[in-house]
Every structure is written in structure tokens, then in C-alpha cells.
Amino acid sequence: MKQPSPKRNKLRPPQVPAISLPRPALLKRLGEAAGDGRLLSLLRAPLGYGKSTLLAQHVLALSDSGLPWAWYRLDDSDNQPLELLAQLCHALELPIPDLTPGRAAEASLWTTLLNHLESREARFTLVLDDLHLLRSRNACRYLDELLRHPPKHLHLLAACEGEPAIALSHLQRDQRLQTLDVRDLVLDSGEIRELASARGQSLDSDLVYLLRAESEGWFSGVLFGLGTCSGAKLSDFSSVDAPAFLSQHAFEQVARFFHEEVLQRLAPPLLRFLSRLSVVSAFDTRLAAYIGGQDNAAQLIHQLQRQDLFIQQRKGERLVFRLHPLLRRTLYQSLHQQDPNLLNQLHLQAADWLLTQRHYAEAVYQLGRARDFNRLLAALEQHCFDLLREGQVNSIVDFLAKVPGENAPEHFTLAVTEASTVIVTNDITHASACLQRLQRLIRRHEVPERRSERIHQTLAFLRSRLAALGGNFNHGLRLVDRAMDQYPASSAATAVLLFNRAICLFSLGRAHQASSTAGRALAELEALGFSGYTNMLQLLLGQIELAQGDVEKAGARFLGLHSPPGAPGSFYDLFQQLGQGIVLLEQNHLEQAAQRLSQAEAIALAFPHSAGLPWVLHYQACRLLAQGETRLARSRWDEARRLARQFKLFALYRQIGAYQARLAGCEHDQDFILAWLKEWHGCRRRYGAELMPEEWLAYAWVQRHLGQHASARQIADNLHELAEAESLQRLRLDLHLLDATLHRDSGDREAALGSLEQALQLATRHGFGQLMQLEGQALGELFRQLLNPQTRRQLGLEQPLPPPERLARLLRGLHSEVDVAHQPLPEPLTRREQDVLRRMARGQGNQQIADGLYISLSTVKTHINNLFRKLDAGDRDSALQAARALKLVD
Template structure:
């Protein structure tokens, strides 16, 4: 019998790409997952760097590994077994046999006999679709040898049954979202490719490519081509983007589209006229196609992105693929393309999906239909929240004659209320004033006046003139008594100004009123902004459970079509803040990263610098002070660009605190000049963050009496407004001032109040920022003799509470013995390390020359200090705290 040919190129990892990027973030994630015994599947479309990542991981492995890149030929079982046999480096002479089961038994025997772990890396798993071949891999998944670790890459879901792995918690799936390049990786890859770009260009590139590595590389190549042709960096990046899309079109055509059946290509082209579609719209656009079958096939090929909703699923294509499909149809049949746009528009209009409808009418060049929808359904357009689409359409119809321009101006102003784009808000005001000067008479004059006032009050809040914003909103509320959504927005503007000034009680009351009213008017997406503000207030007041419930409920708000995508940003941002306060820092990083991705996808929104601000706080909490400093510097640059001076001042205050913490005095003189200017300009109506930073600076400058005087005022405000987080900060500052004058017991009394407050209300901030310097003093407070000497009335917080609240923060510090509130002894640490090597209690006793009962005592102490109940949990906690390094 003729044996299948063995192809050596399938048995080695691919070489690292020229000027590539080492993806440390993902490599660390893969290492951690394999150490936990998981099976890892990289499942993403073409061009996401799966093979490159697998190759990098293989070269990073310390132990033995086997590499197997599959082709369709391995659907013949003997070919699969021959290559697997060779990948495991079993004796070559044993492969001169046509008996597949003999090879399989040798493979299993080798895996069962191995003492050291071996990692099997399988690339292109999606090509293995014959049941008689993949059942061998299925055997390894269902009953894996102890030494085997498995990681695979696939385009689309592989045909292997994986549900049992998911049920048992053994499957780690990394999809396109995880494999996408983030902003920092995009920057690093640009530097590796000798492309020098500013931050704004990188953000635009990250948003336009959605982190697709191949798309980013095509963009860099187009940039280098332009640079080579002119000899200087291009000022206009739009031609670069068009050329990059042309490169991507050729790539997708060669690698994927030309190999698809004609009917499926037609379905792709027709549905690509819609930004997002569901099965109903697909049937309207591709009437002769079995839509359900086509969608299933596209999911198998990983050519479609599913957006699940409560009652149905929606789909979209990656921008690069959609552009390729759109260009194919436009070049071949432009008349058909315009007809499809009109079909889509009419169907969406019937479904009351107005923003998508006007987008389709705009692409069909029917501007009268666009203006008609804006005129009749302006309120619904705001409620849908499809910010990019709406702003693009409004730009397109600007200056179109024959319509009540007040309607367009008010609709655009309502959109600006969501995006916080100050430049666009100013333009809206100028437009409304110009219309009024021409004595045009709007159909709803009070609505126009309210629009002017909520724009002005919003501008005052964003621009840092908070007292003026309060006055404007109050005047408008008194002047216009009509009960409508515009009036509710004025209450929201007042709530924002009050909250920024630290007046949390009235801010919560006014935001709650605005929320109830807007929900009564049927708004569901815009209200996420109010929910976020209320959640932030509740977090500051220590009502963590109420804040978390509020933020979680954002996800349950009904959404029309894909309209919730922009407003989803605020849910992720709120979750990140709640997790940060609870010291669940890994989860907080993930939530804020999701918020960043959404903010990047909405260039008309100024949300990105706010996300960056909270990411900077997270970096500091993690001890990554250099990253925090860089993030806040970028926040201030963007805030100046967007004229977001409230945020600019907040970030500046945090940077001042960080400069003191890192002994970096160069920043402080400029910040103090800014502080004094704001103090004169706003008559001491400053942000609590600014006052707090100013007191820390005064302490640093030796002005302790002045610092204590301002501190007393801050504490009084914190107590009056139930701002417990601010109170916590003032207690830490009070302890520092006591320490400066050598009053150590007074400092401990202040720290005791801070500790009790933090434990009662879940404030992980106790040890995140300046409080980190008080770690030893806080440990002293846990000692019974110290508490007795200080005559402290309250008992020490339970050890379980201390570990659950502060342990994640302390992970990864320089010394392992500081990774716990109560550190491990040297003997306990040795026992823990032997447990990690799999030794039994008896083996540990014998190796350490101690009794079995002493070993059990050490283990019980370990369980108590790690706040766990068994060995597996103890080892998991120890890895998290990096105690085994």
C-alpha cells in the first residue's frame, strides 16, 4: 500500500515575521492557561496572526513541544497519524507501516509514558473535517494523557466536539477580540516597521482596522509607499487608508473570496450594503438565497461577526471585508447597488430603525427622504444612539435647501449632547443663533431655546466653568416650564456640575429625577450616561452593591437594532470603575479595555480621554506608575484638543499627586500656576481632586498648617455629602501629617478610621495610591497588642475581609512576603513550594525533617492566610500572588 508522503514543513513553527511584534500580553495569557491545565483554542478569521502567535509561543516553551500544521490531506487518517507520530519525534522506522491503529497505539503509549509535560501545537485545525480523522484528536480531548498540553488555531469553529471541555472549565477560547491589536501594540508594531505616527493617527488606525493585524500591516505598507514616493511624511492620511483598503481587497480576493461558491459571493455582496443586518433584512436584499444556510456557512468560514440580542441575532462584516465586497459590486453593477440601498432603506423604515434608514437613503442619494425622516423622527434618532451614522448623515445633508433647518440643527445638537464634542456643540450654537438672526420662525420656538440653553450649560460643564453651568441650567429650568426631554437634560447638566464640585447629595437627586423622566419618555440608550453618573456617585458614597446593580442593569435596557453599541461604552466604563474600587484589577483592566475599543470606534465622540483617565488610575493601582504618568499626559493632550477643561484639570491634579509619590518635582511648579489661576477665575469653586492634590503639595512644601486648615474643610464637605471615598483620602492625608510631626499613635488612629471605613464600604483605594506607603503601619493595626495599647474600641476587621479586599492589589509586588496582609513564614513558604511540586504531606515531612502533624499545622496556616479551604485553591491563589516565583 502506498503510504502518504510526510511533509517536513508541516512539522516546524513558522519563522518570526520580519520586523514583527512579540505579543507578550497574549503569550503570558497562553502560559497561564496551559499551566492551569486548559485546552486553548485560537479561533479567529484569516489574518489575525494565529500562526505567528503559536510560533512565538512554541519558541518560548522551556519543555518539549510538537508542532503540526494541518492540510486537507490529513483528513485521510493515516496521513494525520504519520504526521502526529513524526511531530512527537517517535522512531522514524516505525512509520513504515500502513497500519494506522499501530501508529495510534505508539502515539498513545509515548504520551502516557512521558513524565515531563509535552505541548502539542496544532495549526489550521479547521481543515480537519473528516470524522474518521478528527476522532483521534477527540480521544485526546476526552481522555487526555497527564503529560499532554494542547493548543490549536482555527479559522471558525472546528468540527471537534468541545462542549464537554467548556462544561468542565478546561477550554480557553481566544477569539478575534482577544487577538486584535490594542492601541499600544499598534504603536509598537508601527515603530518596528519604521512608521512614525502621532497618537491621533494611531487611534484612527486602530479604530478603522478594528485591530485586524493584517489590515494594520497593509496600512503601514501603504504609508511606507507614500513616504518613499514623496520623501516626506504624508500630511493627509486619507489616501493612505484608501490604498490600504485596496491592498486588503486584493488579499481577501486571493485568499478567500475567489474560492467561494458564486451564490455565497452574491449573498455577501448584497448584504454588505448594510452596516448591520439580521435575517429579515438579508431576505430582503438576497431574495433568491437560503438565508439560514448562507449564515451558517459564513459562520463556519468565520466571515461574519454575530451580534447577539435578546430576541434575535444581527450580523456585520469586518470593515475591510465589507469594503471589498462593496467595491466588487460597485465596479460591476452600480445601478444594482443603488437599488439595494433603496430596498434596505424602505425595509428599515418599516421596522422603525430610522438612523439606519437615513444612512441607506443617503447612500442612494435620496436626500429628500433623509430630510423627511429627520424632520419626522428626530427624537427617535437620538434614542437609537447610532452616533457615527447620524453625524455622517447630518454632514452629508448640511446646506441642503428646502427643509426647516431648525429641525436639523436641533437634531444635531441632541447628538452633540451624547458625544461631548465641544467644537461641534459650538458650531450648533452658531447655527441656531444665525437662524434666529434671520428671523426664521421654528415650529417649536421653546424647544429651540431649550436646546440653546442645554448646549450652553453642557459647554460650561465640559469647559470647567461649573458655577456658570449651574446658573445657566437653573435659569433655563425657571424660564421654560414645558415638561419634555430637553428639560430633563438640563437637570442632568446640573447633576454633572454638582457632582464635579463634590456636591454628591443634590447631584444624585437631580440625576435621579432626570433619569426617571427620560425613561418615562422612552429613552433607553441615552440614559446609560445618567446611570453611569449615578453609579459613580454611589461608588464614592460607598454604596457599592447599589452601584454594581445599577451598572449591571444597563445591559438589560432594550435596544433597537444595533443602537446600543455606543451606549454600551458607558456600561463597560462603569463596570471598570466598580471593579477598580473593589480591587478586582484584572477584571477592571478588561472592562476598561472594552470601553477603550468602543471609544476608538466612535471618532465623533470625545469619550476616549475619559477612558484613558480611568485607565491611568488603574495603572497606578497596579503599581505601574510610568504607564499611569504617560496615560495622564495623553489625557491632558486630548483634553486640550477637545477643550475638555474639567477633565484636563482632573488629570492634572492626579498627575500632581503621582509626581509627589514618584519624587518628580519638575511637574509641580506649572501645576501650581494652573491651580492658582483656577482659584482666582472660579472663586474657589474648584474640584475636590484639585483641593486634595493641593493639600498634598502644601505638605510636601512644608506648609503643614495651611494643609491642615484646608484638610479640615475637605473632611467637613466629605461628611456632609456622604463622600466616603473623599473622606478616606483625607484620613490618609491626616495620618501623613501626624507622621510628619512624629505623632505616630495619632497617625495610627487616623489609619484605623481609614481601615474600618474601607472594609465597611469596600474601598480598595485604601492601599492603591498614597495609602500604599502605610502598608506596614496598617499591618501593625492588626496586632492585638497594638490595638490594646491604642485602646481601639472596634475589633480588627476579619482576616477574610482584608484578604478578599486587598489581596489582589498586593499581588506582583517586588517581594513575595508583602503579597499578603499577613505574610507567610519561611517554613510555610517552603511547604507551599513543595505542595506545588505535587508532594504529599508525608513526602514534605520527610524532605523537611519535620513531623506529619507539623506539616498539617503549616498547611492549615497557609489556608488561613490565603483565605482558601483546599490545596488546589491554595496553589491557584499562590500563583496569582506570584508566591511560587
């Protein structure tokens, strides 16, 4: 036969846009995959998430490093096996002989390909783009064979929409598969800001958050949002006017993109089914069958999932599926234009089904969309707390705003429902308005007699919540105590009052009482059937456990809660994700903490009526600081404080300010210190000594910075008493670092080292993760002395040091000293020699070690000879035996 001609446009990567976004973290994961023993790195996400561009950026990096690669983009023609094999030969620049079509020709080409790949002596990367288009069993069997019996130096990268038709479970089992999915590929706020800047747009934080919330980080959606229309662009608008611009212009381009690239390819029955699903926010197979008019709904949903048509699965939710909001909006508007009567009918049908299945929040949303306000009010009155249990805070606030009628906001049911939302959203302005509305109802005697106690309990939990969030903790305690005396009947409202009391107690450092009070509130709410709102209490209890040094218990608490998928689900999932992020941060697992906090941020952005975002930003700043990104941490704290002030969350505003004051002391930022001192003294005059321990600790550090050592010492002594009485181990750790600094300032080296030893042992005992943050960075030289065996003997420090890996995390930045301190060798191993030794212990040969560490074969041999000399060994086996005896490797 005539050999197939090469299709050149399939054999090269797409051109990286001139204005592109570098994604170093993802590129690093792709670059390190081969060295970590991964055979295949799979980028799996719907259209428009930047998969091909990311792969193109990766092969550019390979080229810069002199590493060989080949690219092949699949299409439908590759389902003919002979065509696939011939084009792969072209991609590898292999000659193709004239062959007669048939299995013999396929076998010949396949043998040629395999032999070529087997003959390579260094790492080779093969990139397969659009792998989802390969569906033929006869074509897929060649890739299956390649993955089951891969050449030694082959590394595969692939991008696909949905699940590929090749077997991957054996790679997953053997830890040879790395998958990057939607959760990895979505853009975070920093990336959106960077992309906007590259396109000449300077977006403030409100616009960045708006764009991220609208797009849920979908790369193409962000790009459309950054596009121009009639010369106007997003950065030209304020945060008030920007939503209209995005809705009217950017969304038109998004809708056109979906119609051109996705929807027009669907068969009419499938498109009709998908359009009907756009009526609801979420669905399961039964609801889909009911409103979609298809008995085979489960099969159709599975088909849509396999094609990765922006259907997201919400594990653990009763309504387990949702459409991406931008696709849903596209379909919904088309349905509205084509048949508005059908749309209204579908809303009412959905509401009936949802009410019978006790999906109250979604049912109320459907009634609001259908503008059946009489049924909406009835559902609100009957299911107020059911709505809160479901965590659909956005829905409640949205439909309350849309209820018609001039006097509707004064309706008792609406007023109590609205008040109930603010105990979740922490929106102080909203809470104040609710207070005034309820007081007007009381003055006008419009409160039902049977609900009198309920209304007074509602007023009490609103007032105490305002006090807790505003930082007036003692006032909050008095309000709760008075309400519990006057209205003692147990209810959800009294449980919330206890929750507010626990917040105030913990804020003042009274951890034991806070823990018992929060536990009692949690038990009462669980007895009433609450499962969402309780996540807020779980977060508080976890924070108390972290403060008291029970890190493992706090971690287990959050792992036991429902974990949402990549797309935000319930508002209450925010507190579970935030809790896990805080635990990981405390343990110094910074990459995992970043992922959890990013998910928490996405949920907070998806619920704009909540005031959850500044808390997330605060802990993101702590994570950035732990990673040494001081500038970014400061910026994140600035944004968190701005939002906290905007939402009137003054307790959080003060807490963040305390952290920033400590950072300012480390950086000698006198202007910030003076501004913070002015605020601190204002709080001191207003609240007396009843300030948060974080504020007192920051004030002690500032006093030390200003040379007032006696004042700093007195504050430290007071805090030590509190920490001892309330078992506040995290505070004790910080105080030991302050003690060491004050001792060092006075020239008492031995006392300083003694305080550091207490900090080190305390961190080890309780599972805290790092000692080299904030002021600990300036104690590096003392920590080095503390690791010295001779110094420890002189000081009589008999407790052993933590294991090397643990010590390296605690003293991040002192890696070489940590390694040397734990190597019982006359001549310690270097970091690179340790890397080589570990790979030898895993059974890797010299060439594998060279490929994995990106060094030459001769360099590997030099390191191995050094290992033999230092370990007094003559071969690999004896070297490894000596290393294991010395506990240098497992």
C-alpha cells in the first residue's frame, strides 16, 4: 500500500499564546512525575480548561532542558489502527515501509514502534492530546499493551475530556498514574489577577473574586470575562457595575462558545434532556427522569459524564449532580426564549417533586422562579429550619430579596427566616437590620402569641452574635446568660445561644469552658437533626483542640465530616474545608493545606452573601508566611482586614492585625506598628484587660521591639498563667519563643537555649509543625546550637531530638544542620548523596538514578563512590546494609 502521509498539524503542539499564564506548580508536577515512578500523567477535564496549552508549555520546558519528546494529537481517524500506528511512526520520525493493509501491517508497524522505544537509553516523553477521541477497541488495545508493558525510559502525558477508553486501574494500583482534573486546573484568584495583568487589566480584589465566582475558575470563562466589548473591558467597571457587564457581554460570548463547541454536536434528544436539567440547581437520576421526560435518565447522564459535558458529581449529596453554572445558564436562557410556558411548568413540576422528597431549599427556589409566592411563603413558614439545615444560605437570601409586596419584609415568617440566615452568614449589617425589623414587629404587636419566646430568643442570639463578631466578648456572655435565664426552654435558638457563648469564651482564652459549652450546643443541635449548621460548631471545637495541642483529634474531627467534590456544594462545607486546612497548616503540610484553603475560598466565593471569605484569606496568609512568601502573606492579610472591616467583623480584624503587628516587628515596619498600637490602645480603653490572647502576645512582641523588655516580660508571665490554666499548648509554644528572644536580648544564652528546647519538645509532643515562622526566623543561630550534641550534653538536655524528617519540618530552613545532627558518620552525607542513597535503597540502577535526579551517569557514579567511602563499604549491598544499620534509610 501507499504509506499514509504525515499529518503535520497533528505532530506538533499548539502554539502557546503570546499572552499566556505560567502555571509553575502544575508544570512542576508534570516534570517530577517520571522521577517519582509515574508512567502516565493524565490531564482530564472538560473543554476549555487549558489542558493542551499546559502540555505545550511542558514540552517547551523539556526542549529547554535538552530532553526528547514527541507530540501526537488524536482525532476520529485514529480509530483505524493502521492509521494510528502510521501517524505515531511519523511522530517518532520512523520510516514506514510499503505495507498491505491488514493485521500483518499493523503488527509490523507496532513492532517497529516498540523496538524504537525499547532502544532509547534516556527518558523519552510521548504526549497524546485529545485521547478521548480514541474509542475503537482495536486501536485502544495498542495503548493498553504499551501501558501494561512499557519501555524502560518511556513517560506518557495525555489530555482527554471524560474517561479514556483504555484501562488505567492497574496503573492506579501500582501508583504509576498521576491525574490532574478540574480541581487542579481551575484558576485561583492569584492566577486570575496575573492573567488579567498580562492582558493589560488591573483588577482589584472585588473584581477578581467576582470573575472567579462567575466562572468557577474555568479557564475559558475567565478569558471571556477579560475580553473586550465595544472597547470596554472588565477593569473599566466598579464592582457594582461589573456584574452587568459580565452578564450582558462576556456571557454572550460564553453562550456562543458553548453552542458552537459543545451543544451543536449533541443529538436532539440528548440536547433536549440537558436543556430541561438546566431548570434545577442540582439533580439525581429520579429528578432528571421526572423533569427530563426520559425513562433512561441514568444512562443519558452517564453518557454526558463520559463526554465530560460539564456535569459535576457532588459526592455525599442527595442531589448528586449539577451542571457548571455557565453551561446551565446558557441552556436555561435558550429554553426561556424557545418556550417560556414550558419553563414555568417545569419549575412547578420540579417544586412538587422536591417538596415530596424533602429537598426544601431547592423546592423554594423553584417556587420563586415560577413566581408562586403564596406557596413560597407557606413553604418558608413550614420549613424555615429545614432550609438552614440544608445550608442553602444563598437561596434563602436571594428569594427573600425577590418576594413582592411593599410590606413583605415585615411579615413575621420572613423576618424570623431572614434572622436565621445571619447566624450563618455572619453579616453584621444584615443582622442589625434584622434586629430593627423584629423590634418593629414587637412594638406593633405583630408577633403571634404562641411564638413570643421564639422571637425573644431570636433577638438574643442576634445580639450575642453581633457582640461575638464585633469583639465585645464580655457583653456577648452577659446577653447569653440573661437570655438563658429568661427563656430556658430548649430549642435550636438556645443551642445557637450556647454556640455564641462558646465563641466569646474561646476568644478570651477560656478554652475549658468554651469546649464544654460548644460540646453541649453540638449535642443539642444534633438531637434536633441539624447536620449542616453543626459544621460551624465542629470548626470551633477543632480550633479549641488545636489550641490545646490535640492536633490529631482535630484532624480526625474534620476528616469525619462530609467532604465536597471540586465544585462547591453546601455553604456549610466551607467550615469543614477550612478546618482541614487549618489542621494541615498546623502540621506544616503546606501543599495539602493550600488545596483545602483554596477549596474553602471557592465555596466562600460561591456564596457571596456570606462573610466567610476574610477568615479563609487569613489562614491563606498564614500558609504563605510558612512557605516564606512574606510579601504575598502581607498582601493577603491586607485584603482580609479590608473585608473584615467592610463586613464589620472587628474581632477578626483585630486578630489579623495582631499577626500583622508581629510581622511588622520582624520587618521593622515602624509605620504599621504605630498605627496598630493606636488601635490596640483604643481596644484596651474600651474592653479593659479582656482582650484576645493573640492581641496580648502581639503587644508583648511589639514592646520587646520597642525596647520595653520589662513590660514584655510581665505580659509573657500573665499569658503563661493563662496557657497553663487552660492547657493552651499553642500559646505556650509561642511564649517559649518569646522567652528565648528575651533571654537572648539580655545575654542569657543558656536560658534562651532552655526555652527553645521546651518549644522543640512541646512541638514534637503535640504534633505542631514549624518553629521557624515569624519571630522564630531570627532564632536560627540558637536553634543550630541546640542541635549540636556537645551543646546538649553541656546543658544536660537528656530528651532525644525528634526524628530527622520531623526535625526538618519543625526547623524549615535549617535542613543541612538537621541532617548533619542526625548522621552518626565522621564525614556526613551531602543532600545529593542522601538522594542517591534513597534511590539505591529502592532498587534503582545508576541510569534510573541519573534520569530521576536529572544528573549525568558519571555524576551518579561519583556520588556512589563517595557513599562507599563514607560508609566503609565495597559494594551496593554492604553500603545499604551499613546505611540501614545507621538508620540513614528505612
